[in-house]
Amino acid sequence: MFRKILIANRGEIARRINTVAQQMGMRTVAVYSDADETLPFVKEADEAVRLGPAPAKDSYLNQEALLAAAKKTGAEAIHPGYGFVSENAAFAQACTAQGIVFVGPPPEAMLRMKDKSEARKLVAAAGVPIVPGSEAVLPDALSAAAEAERIGYPVLCKAAGGGGGIGMQVANGAAELEKAFRASADRARSAFGREGIYLERYFARPRHIEVQILGDLHGHTIHGLERECSIQRRHQKVVEEAGSPLFLEGQHPGLKQKLFDAAVKAAKAFGYANAGTVEFLYSDEQVYFIEMNARLQVEHPVTELTTGLDLVGWQFRVAAGETLAVTQDEVRRKGHALEFRIYAEDPVKFFPSPGLLKVFRPPVGASVRLDSGYVEGNVVTPNYDPMIAKLIVFGETRRAAIANAADALKDFAVEGIKTNIPLHQRIVASEAFAEGRLDTRFLEHHAKP
Amino acid sequence: MADVTAHITGTVWKIECKVGQQVNAGDTLVILESMKMEMPVEAADGGVVKEIRCKEAQSVAEGDVLVVLG
Numbered sequence: 332m333f334r335k336i337l338i339a340n341r342g343e344i345a346r347r348i349n350t351v352a353q354q355m356g357m358r359t360v361a362v363y364s365d366a367d368e369t370l371p372f373v374k375e376a377d378e379a380v381r382l383g384p385a386p387a388k389d390s391y392l393n394q395e396a397l398l399a400a401a402k403k404t405g406a407e408a409i410h411p412g413y414g415f416v417s418e419n420a421a422f423a424q425a426c427t428a429q430g431i432v433f434v435g436p437p438p439e440a441m442l443r444m445k446d447k448s449e450a451r452k453l454v455a456a457a458g459v460p461i462v463p464g465s466e467a468v469l470p471d472a473l474s475a476a477a478e479a480e481r482i483g484y485p486v487l488c489k490a491a492g493g494g495g496g497i498g499m500q501v502a503n504g505a506a507e508l509e510k511a512f513r514a515s516a517d518r519a520r521s522a523f524g525r526e527g528i529y530l531e532r533y534f535a536r537p538r539h540i541e542v543q544i545l546g547d548l549h550g551h552t553i554h555g556l557e558r559e560c561s562i563q564r565r566h567q568k569v570v571e572e573a574g575s576p577l578f579l580e581g582q583h584p585g586l587k588q589k590l591f592d593a594a595v596k597a598a599k600a601f602g603y604a605n606a607g608t609v610e611f612l613y614s615d616e617q618v619y620f621i622e623m624n625a626r627l628q629v630e631h632p633v634t635e636l637t638t639g640l641d642l643v644g645w646q647f648r649v650a651a652g653e654t655l656a657v658t659q660d661e662v663r664r665k666g667h668a669l670e671f672r673i674y675a676e677d678p679v680k681f682f683p684s685p686g687l688l689k690v691f692r693p694p695v696g697a698s699v700r701l702d703s704g705y706v707e708g709n710v711v712t713p714n715y716d717p718m719i720a721k722l723i724v725f726g727e728t729r730r731a732a733i734a735n736a737a738d739a740l741k742d743f744a745v746e747g748i749k750t751n752i753p754l755h756q757r758i759v760a761s762e763a764f765a766e767g768r769l770d771t772r773f774l775e776h777h778a779k780p
Numbered sequence: 781m782a783d784v785t786a787h788i789t790g791t792v793w794k795i796e797c798k799v800g801q802q803v804n805a806g807d808t809l810v811i812l813e814s815m816k817m818e819m820p821v822e823a824a825d826g827g828v829v830k831e832i833r834c835k836e837a838q839s840v841a842e843g844d845v846l847v848v849l850g
Contacts, residue, residue: 675815676815682787682788682819683788683790683814683815683817683819684788684789684790685789685790685814685815686789713788713789713791713813713815713839714815715815715816716815716816717815717816717817734804742807
């Protein structure tokens with residue numbers, strides 16, 4: 332195993348990686364921007380190196396500064412967490428070139444996943460069901476219109492080089508196609524520097540279901556069962572759970588097996604190793620591949636709590652060349668877990684709400700795990716994304732997990748900034764959530780104030 | 781005269797108006813950036829831009845006056 336590792340991230344995920352690494356006997360190096368100097372993740376690491384000023388491009392995205400910090404401290408490996416440089420194949424290659432292990436998938440696999448249109452083609456050839464759509468990026472609105480007729484309306488214009496929902500436009504019929512295509516291309520050009528647009532069938536109210544993947548460098552690939560992350564706002568997940576209510580009490584057994592088979596096939600098609608996630612949409616009794624994420628997922632704790640897998644620990648073992656010692660048969664779900672992303676934002680309008688955490692008292696208890704980037708007295712600055720913590724709640728059954736979550740959310744005291752805790756309380760109190768009737772537009776229809 | 785204030789704490793990403801410009805209710809005057817989100821600040825009423833009290837890349841707090849309309 333590595334003697335010393337560098338964590339190229341901040342906040343809750345940097346703390347989580349630090350804890351696992353220290354438990355495994357590794358020495359840890361934190362890196363930080365000027366805005367984060369006093370946060371717990373910096374203090375808890377064995378060493379800390381300043382990267383630069385607050386803007387991400389000068390700090391957490393500054394590849395030269397990250398590599399220099401690793402060299403200076405003698406770190407043998409870099410764990411990128413999620414976001415920032417985690418899905419950057421060029422950074423992974425730069426690490427390798429300098430003799431530093433990148434704790435993630437092989438760069439070639441990352442490159443195969445990067446272009447979403449190419450990724451669709453690759454997995455479809457491996458027999459994975461994909462959302463009906465265009466086979467390649469489309470040169471202009473005219474060819475898009477012809478493709479849209481073939482796919483069937485409504486269609487979604489998507490940026491091949493994009494993510495996070497940026498540039499996505501819906502066209503309900505031929506009259507709306509040209510405008511949607513141009514809007515999507517314009518947004519893609521300004522956000523990603525390229526305008527490649529492809530089309531997919533648009534599902535009005537799908538569920539978002541994903542499968543955890545774990546693979547080693549010796550050809551073993553297993554899945555770690557599914558998670559459901561349908562509750563979203565602005566295409567960002569808000570509540571996640573394992574397992575999906577779709578499969579509770581043995582429902583849809585055939586579809587569940589098809590989902591797992593498709594996920595493993597997709598991972599193998601990409602030549603994947605380490606921890607990753609294959610994302611699917613569910614609509615009309617079918618599952619469709621959307622993309623594979625080449626990194627640890629924000630919501631990995633719900634899988635850890637219900638399967639006992641230590642995903643971060645396995646990331647280090649796999650990166651160090653160890654063989655995956657878990658077989659597919661050994662991966663079993665016990666109980667149910669819910670994760671609530673605690674955002675520093677207005678719980679109704681979703682406006683950002685940075686500021687001083689005058690009071691920050693999370694709930695405690697046997698059924699509660701809190702992954703937090705902050706403690707009371709810290710300042711949440713406007714520089715990075717609004718997620719300050721993740722509240723993860725376990726129960727023997729989904730019903731028990733919901734009851735435990737209601738108690739935990741009630742006991743979670745935050746003052747000084749606004750958070751979405753009241754939104755989470757409305758979600759767990761809603762009938763639709765209790766019945767597991769979830770879809771990606773849940774918040775437009777339920778849990779209203 | 782009407783003060784247009786920041787509705788969130790963040791940084792000024794873009795200024796979308798000029799002194800002397802006639803604006804209508806709902807026009808975007810300034811775009812703020814906070815926590816990886818772009819948040820437009822719009823004119824509540826129409827008027828003429830009398831003064832711009834912020835600069836691009838400047839940090840602002842909720843309630844700070846950004847633009848004065850007359």
